[in-house]
Amino acid sequence: MQVLKQAALFVRTNLWIIPLGLLLGWALIRYLDPAPPRVLVMSTGSETGGYHRFGLALQERLAEQGLTLELRSSRGSLDNLQHLLDPDSSVSIALVQSGTSLLLTPAEQRRLVGLAALYHEPLWLFQRKGLEITHLDDLRSLKVSVGSEGSGTWAVVRSLFQARDDESRLLELNGGAWQALAGRASLDALREGTLDAAFFVLPASNALIAEMVANPELELVSLRQTEAFSARLPFLDTLQLPEGLLDIGANVPAEPISLLSPVATLVANERFHPALTSLVLEAAREVLREGNLLDxxxxxxxxxxxxLTLSPEADFYHRQGVPFLQRYLPFWVASIVDRYVVLVIPFIAIMLPLLRSMGPLYRWRIRSRVYRWYEQLRRIDRLLHSGAIAGELEREIxxxxxxxxxxxxxxxxLSxxxxxxxLHLHVRYMIKRLEGLRTQAG
Incomplete structure (x- = not known):
């Protein structure tokens, strides 16, 4: 019974810690990141294009991990960027050709983050056979297609002319001598002879590249100054296309070719849950594992x-790989553990000192039941010291x-x-002292 009484006293003394712990837990949960969604919406490109094919492969990989990837077709990179920036859109990630985001305002660029470069999409310049194009200056007197305005091809070509401080020539289409045509239209015009040269930004596996390589009237141009351009434009790589890479039987190209190449990139907005970064990038790694002709x-x-600025989670992935827990646990389990570790650590850090205070509070509570009586003894002691006790002896005794x-x-x-x-001894001592004074007074 005695033990139960003391236990009840201990509980009553420390009841305050229960609402405090609940309040602290609520606050931590309230500000904890929400769980990653099970559905992710991605903007790709035309349903017959390479971006959409990559999206389908990524969709299959992510489905194996329990994440549904919904694909939205689009007109291309610039359209994808607009989907990402649209507050009413459900798109949270998109495939974007590097360099295209330079068409956005700085404020719009700050709303987006890069997750990864995925594969090269070279800038191809094909010419009619017999021409000798080696520099951009050689295009001034020719009929050239620079890509449809707002397209990925247009964005890269525009960057090249910006680097030369000659952007106005492109914007004015060289006084009307150049044309802003899409890929298929450019190829048709080259075949018909209404164009002398045309720019394309396409992966090496694209059917248009195969058609141009097979056409004996067309030649692939090896531009000079590619290293200089890539040094000034960090979103471009310089690729060396070895002899015979595109068609080893026909030996195309007949000699090594130097190409500038943007890359297909994965871009996200604020709607993208950062915890999904490693899952998406690991799935992309599986899709791209075999490489291609250029990668x-x-x-x-x-x-x-x-x-674009690399997101912190993507930066971690590229430097250290998959987070530790995800190496040993399924993603969704690791995500829960990771989120609640973030919750538990500060909870313990705050609650541990409070829990340690329970013992001292209990001791204070017990001692206060004894020490509060000493105030009466101190009061009598002060009366004795001041000599004012004489008239109060009987009452105080x-x-x-x-x-x-x-x-x-x-x-x-018992402790x-x-x-x-x-306290009993001190009370008895004071009684005897007062009784002694009473005897002396009598």
């Missing part, structure tokens, strides 16, 4: 080249006897009994 196996996804009776009913744990009995 070695395992080269992508990569952190560069990107013109009677009060001390009552105090003795009350102390006999005070219940404290604190010595303090209670010390």
């Amino acid at each position: 070695k196996p395992g080269a992508f996804p990569a952190a560069q080249p990107l013109e 009677q009060a001390l006897h009552q105090l003795e009776d009350e102390l006999s009913r005070v219940d404290v744990p 604190y009994a010595h303090e209670l009995y010390s």
Whole structure:
């Protein structure tokens, strides 16, 4: 029974910690990041294009991990960027050709983050056979297609002319001698002879590249100054196309070709849950594992080249790989553990000192049941010291006897009994002292 009483006292003394703990837990949960969604919306490109094919492969990989990837077709990179920036859109990630985001305002660029470079999409310049194009200056007197305005091809070509401080020539289409045509229209015009040369930004596996390579009237141009351009434009790589790479039987190209190449990049907005970064990038790594004609196996996804700021989670992935927990646990389990570790650590850090205070509070509560009576003894002591006790002797002696009776009913744990009995001795001492004064006065 005694143990139960003391346990009840201990609980009553520390009841305050329960609402405090609940309040703290609520606050931490309230500001904890929400769980990652099970559905992700991605903007790709035309349903017959390479971006959409990559999206389908990524969709299949993510489905194996329990994440549904919904694909939205679009007109291309610039359209994808607009989907990302549209507050009413459900798109949270998109495929964007590097360099295209330079068409956005700085404020719009700050709303987006880069996740990874995925694969090279070279800038191809094909000419009619017999021409000798080696520099951009050689295009001034020719009929050239520079890509449809707002397209990925247009964005890269525009960057090249900006680097030369000659952007106005492009914007004015060289006084009307150049045309802003899409890929298929450019190829048709080259075949018909209404164009002398045309720019294309396409992966090496694209059917248009195969058609141009097979056409004996067309030649692939090897531009000079590619290293200079890539040094000034970090979102471009310089690629060396070895002899015969595109068609080893026909030996196309007949000699090594130097190309500038943007890359397909994965871009996200504020709607993208950062916890999904490693899951998406690991799935992309599986899709790209085998590489292609231009990219070695395992080269992508990569952190560069990107013109947008790399997200912190993507930066961690590219430097250290999959987070520790995800190496040993399924993603969704690791995500829950990771989120609640973030919750538990500050909870423990705050609650541990509070829990440690429970013992001292209990001791204070027990001792206060004893020490509060000392105030009466101190008061009598002050009366004795001031000499004002004479008229109060009987009343104070009677009060001390009552105090003795009350102390006999005070219940404290055995470990604190010595303090209670010390008080008994002090009360008895004061009674004898007052009784001695009463005898002297009588």
